[in-house]
Amino acid sequence: MKLPRGITGFFDEKAALQMIDLKKFRSLCYDVSLHEDIVLISIKEAVYPTNYICAKFSVNDQPIQILLNAYYPLLAAAVITEHEHIVFCELPKTFESFIAHYQSISLEELQEKLREEHLEQLSEVERQQITFWAPQNVGEIIFNTWD
DSSP states (O other), X not given: OOOOTTTTSOOOTTOOOOOOOHHHHHHHHHHHTTSTTEEEEEEEOOOTTOOEEEEEXXXXXXXXXXXXXXXXXXXXXXXXXXXXOEEEEOOOGGXXXXXXXXXXXXXXXXXXXXXXXXXXXXXXXXHHHHHHHOOSSTHHHHSOOOO
């Protein structure tokens, strides 16, 4: 997966990106929460330094978060620990309605170790941030809280 310019939330003059439509994401979250085993707990907007929108759910009393990159329609499922560490997981079947609107990134892709080919399209400022923050995998670049 080649990461597109601006995916990190850091921009240069060549990548003036618009944020993803939050209303659409909210609506999908509310639709999913109509399922009897799913409770929508909260939706957190992408506010600096976070570069993703996060919907927190409880599924059969188990926590799960749906993450959406704030600038690209890339979606992932995760469990975020109390220390804000993201543990990615496969998107549960009950959340597959999101796939019609966003690209779901597989667990395998999210956990992929960084290679130069992933970074080819990124700007110099993004590469500097990656060097500084030293993410361990692709998922930590797409969904980050770098400042």
